[in-house]
Amino acid sequence: xxxxxxxxxxxxxxxxxxxxxxxxxxxxxxxxxxxxxxxxxxxxxxxxxxxxxxxxxxxxxxxxxxxxxxxxxxxxxxxxxxxxxxxxxxxxxxxxxxxxxxxxxxxxxxxxxxxxxxxxxxxxxxxxxxxxxxxxxxxxxxxxxxxxxxxxxxxxxxxxxxxxxxxxxxxxxxxxxxxxxxxxxxxxxxxxxxxxxxxxxxxxxxxxxxxxxxxxxxxxxxxxxxxxxxxxxxxxxxxxxxxxxxxxxxxxxxxxxxxxxxx
Amino acid sequence: xxxxxxxxxxxxxxxxxxxxxxxxxxxxxxxxxxxxxxxxxxxxxxxxxxxxxxxxxxxxxxxxxxxxxxxxxxxxxxxxxxxxxxxxxxxxxxxxxxxxxxxxxxxxxxxxxxxxxxxxxxxxxxxxxxxxxxxxxxxxxxxxxxxxxxxxxxxxxxxxxxxxxxxxxxxxxxxxxxxxxxxxxxxxxxxxxxxxxxxxxxxxxxxxxxxxxxxxxxxxxxxxxxxxxxxxxxxxxxxxxxxxxxxxxxxxxxxxxxxxxxxxxxxxxxxxxxxxxxxxxxxxxxxxxxxxxxxxxxxxxxxxxxxxxxxxxxxxxxxxxxxxxxxxxxxxxxxxxxxxxxxxxxxxxxxxxxxxxxxxxxxxxxxxxxxxxxxxxxxxxxxxxxxxxxxxxxxxxxxxxxxxxxxx
Ligand SMILES: Nc1ncnc2c1ncn2[C@@H]1O[C@H](COP(=O)(O)OP(=O)(O)OP(=O)(O)O)[C@@H](O)[C@H]1O
Ligand SMILES: [Mg+2]
Numbered sequence: 001x002x003x004x005x006x007x008x009x010x011x012x013x014x015x016x017x018x019x020x021x022x023x024x025x026x027x028x029x030x031x032x033x034x035x036x037x038x039x040x041x042x043x044x045x046x047x048x049x050x051x052x053x054x055x056x057x058x059x060x061x062x063x064x065x066x067x068x069x070x071x072x073x074x075x076x077x078x079x080x081x082x083x084x085x086x087x088x089x090x091x092x093x094x095x096x097x098x099x100x101x102x103x104x105x106x107x108x109x110x111x112x113x114x115x116x117x118x119x120x121x122x123x124x125x126x127x128x129x130x131x132x133x134x135x136x137x138x139x140x141x142x143x144x145x146x147x148x149x150x151x152x153x154x155x156x157x158x159x160x161x162x163x164x165x166x167x168x169x170x171x172x173x174x175x176x177x178x179x180x181x182x183x184x185x186x187x188x189x190x191x192x193x194x195x196x197x198x199x200x201x202x203x204x205x206x207x208x209x210x211x212x213x214x215x216x217x218x219x220x221x222x223x224x225x226x227x228x229x230x231x232x233x234x235x236x237x238x239x240x241x242x243x244x245x246x247x248x249x250x251x252x253x254x255x256x257x258x259x260x261x262x263x
Numbered sequence: 264x265x266x267x268x269x270x271x272x273x274x275x276x277x278x279x280x281x282x283x284x285x286x287x288x289x290x291x292x293x294x295x296x297x298x299x300x301x302x303x304x305x306x307x308x309x310x311x312x313x314x315x316x317x318x319x320x321x322x323x324x325x326x327x328x329x330x331x332x333x334x335x336x337x338x339x340x341x342x343x344x345x346x347x348x349x350x351x352x353x354x355x356x357x358x359x360x361x362x363x364x365x366x367x368x369x370x371x372x373x374x375x376x377x378x379x380x381x382x383x384x385x386x387x388x389x390x391x392x393x394x395x396x397x398x399x400x401x402x403x404x405x406x407x408x409x410x411x412x413x414x415x416x417x418x419x420x421x422x423x424x425x426x427x428x429x430x431x432x433x434x435x436x437x438x439x440x441x442x443x444x445x446x447x448x449x450x451x452x453x454x455x456x457x458x459x460x461x462x463x464x465x466x467x468x469x470x471x472x473x474x475x476x477x478x479x480x481x482x483x484x485x486x487x488x489x490x491x492x493x494x495x496x497x498x499x500x501x502x503x504x505x506x507x508x509x510x511x512x513x514x515x516x517x518x519x520x521x522x523x524x525x526x527x528x529x530x531x532x533x534x535x536x537x538x539x540x541x542x543x544x545x546x547x548x549x550x551x552x553x554x555x556x557x558x559x560x561x562x563x564x565x566x567x568x569x570x571x572x573x574x575x576x577x578x579x580x581x582x583x584x585x586x587x588x589x590x591x592x593x594x595x596x597x598x599x600x601x602x603x604x605x606x607x608x609x610x611x612x613x614x615x616x617x618x619x620x621x622x623x624x625x626x627x628x629x630x631x632x633x634x635x636x637x638x639x640x641x642x643x644x645x646x647x648x649x650x651x652x653x654x655x656x657x658x659x660x661x662x663x664x665x666x667x668x669x670x671x
Contacts, residue, residue, distance in 0.1 A: 052550060054546060054549075054550065079549065079554075079555075080546075080549040080550045081549050081550075081551075081552045081553055081554050081555070084550060084551060084552035085552050089550075089551075089552075090550060092547065092550075096544050096546060096547035096550075097543075097544075097547070098539065098540050098543035098544060098547065098548075099543060099544075100539070100543055100655070100657075101536070101539055101540070101543065101657060102657050102658075102659075102660075104660055105536055105539075105657060105658075108536060109536055109537070109540045109548070109551050109553070110551050110552070112533060112536070112537055112540075112551065112552050112553050113551075113552030113553070114552075115533055117532070117533050117534075118533070118534060119529070119534055119561065119565070122528050122529055122532030122533065122534060122535070123525050123528050123529065125528060129532070132533075133532075133533070136533075137660060141660075141662055150662075153660060153662065154657075154659050154660065156657070172551060173551075176551060176552050
């Protein structure tokens with residue numbers, strides 16, 4: 001009965017002749033924090049792009065099983081906005097905020113797919129529109145409080161320090177009300193202090209009922225956060241298991257060749 | 264003050280300019296007298312001018328850089344520009360708006376009919392600018408064929424009036440709707456295009472519409488155009504020419520207020536934010552659950568609606584239209600208005616339209632150099648103030664107990 005919220009089978013992606021990802025299997029269960037690691041160019045971001053509909057994978061299946069309701073949703077061929085609507089949201093490795101919008105507006109954008117008001121409603125400023133806007137603002141603000149950006153709501157996103165930008169990306173994704181959150185290197189460029197706060201934040205988000213799949217190079221963070229870890233190299237899955245299992249797997253050590261895993 | 268390196272670079276620029284402009288500026292061929300005049304002194308002026316301008320730009324950039332460094336290091340605090348403060352604070356904004364409104368209302372009493380007529384044109388461009396601002400300024404879709412929708416509106420009224428005697432007020436919504444339909448029609452094929460490619464296709468679209476109007480004689484009466492279009496009616500009263508102009512003026516004031524009202528509501532709404540997100544980052548926008556197709560099409564359709572309405576008004580104002588009124592030049596002027604005024608800023612677009620339309624009218628002597636001046640203005644803006652005269656301000660939200668209040 002306990003179906004995984006995300007079930008990926010034999011997912012492949014070719015770019016011309018390059019097999020960026022081949023026949024990857026991956027599962028995320030409800031309430032889990034799962035990490036996807038691997039050397040640079042292993043195909044991790046490509047995996048995210050394939051499951052979120054930004055790339056059209058050349059083979060394989062992506063299925064979402066929302067925790068509420070019993071139906072499964074096959075994601076293949078869905079556009080990115082539809083995928084998000086189904087309940088899986090993501091952040092980007094190379095920050096992609098809406099730079100010329102305020103912090104609050106960035107998060108409000110996340111609520112777009114959970115709200116309805118349209119042109120006529122906006123022009124007439126109907127009661128329903130006002131109520132919806134009010135709700136959007138309040139919910140967005142609460143998310144910003146959660147990630148610790150409540151005192152910067154009216155700043156332009158481009159004026160935020162780097163670590164805050166990464167947290168804003170998470171806030172924006174949370175605003176879409178996902179049950180599964182995909183984080184692409186959320187700690188990249190953060191100092192140890194910020195990383196520690198991020199660790200707490202991710203745990204908090206999980207405790208609120210979200211499942212999390214994260215790509216990360218910071219091994220300390222990965223080892224302390226993850227319930228399970230998948231390791232990729234050259235587009236293939238080379239290992240899977242608990243942090244302890246993975247860090248003692250010879251294949252993993254070989255893949256990282258010299259890069260010591262200081263867990 | 265200047266390093267040798269900088270002087271050298273400016274010298275290079277000035278030589279390059281002198282070389283480029285050589286055929287135009289120096290050589291003057293007189294085909295009747297069969298003589299060639301070599302105006303070498305002109306070359307000197309061009310070279311000197313280019314040298315000075317290039318140095319000035321460099322000085323400006325250096326100072327801007329220094330300022331930015333000092334702000335970053337906390338030595339000085341960045342002050343918000345005065346215009347921005349005025350636009351944000353209701354206690355300045357409301358009296359200002361009131362004053363402008365009163366001035367607008369008494370304008371015809373203060374100035375001649377001729378001046379009022381020019382003002383009507385300027386107000387039409389304000390509306391066109393605000394419409395294009397939705398497409399270019401908010402949604403970030405570079406549309407160079409905007410004039411096509413203007414033509415659709417104008418011809419819709421002209422033809423309906425000619426064949427079926429349809430009145431102005433009836434034609435206004437029809438023209439707007441038809442233009443919106445054309446907006447969607449153009450939107451579909453260009454959904455996948457961005458930036459330069461989008462610009463080229465929309466440019467082509469604008470030209471196609473004009474060429475159809477020019478060549479399909481049975482439909483549009485070709486280059487000779489349609490004349491004797493009815494002026495807007497006022498409860499069946501026949502107005503004198505002056506009365507008609509006055510009526511049109513107040514009609515335009517009303518329309519502009521309506522436009523400002525709508526655009527203002529839209530830009531801080533759910534759909535307005537989606538447009539801006541689309542402009543800022545298309546991939547992130549989609550990944551955040553926004554339907555790109557729908558968002559782009561609504562931007563095109565809404566922008567076109569305004570062009571269609573102004574088109575109807577234009578036909579009613581001039582009582583005669585032909586395809587020559589809808590050349591690429593018009594699209595370029597409207598785009599200039601948006602860029603000069605400030606992309607995404609309502610106030611900026613209004614200022615931009617008034618400057619670009621009223622200035623050439625009052626500086627008749629300069630009107631020969633109008634295009635040259637437009638070019639110069641745009642290049643200057645891009646160098647010194649890429650955000651336009653008035654930068655876009657986003658709405659400030661205040662929350663209790665958060666300590667944040669945007670200076671409150
Ligand atoms: N759009 C694309 N076109 C062609 N090749 C691509 C494309 N996107 C990714 N690749 C290639 O696929 C491979 C995997 O890239 P990917 O970005 O997924 O790596 P990654 O595991 O995220 O690496 P990193 O840790 O550096 O972020 C790389 O060799 C990359 O060059
Ligand atoms: Mg990556």
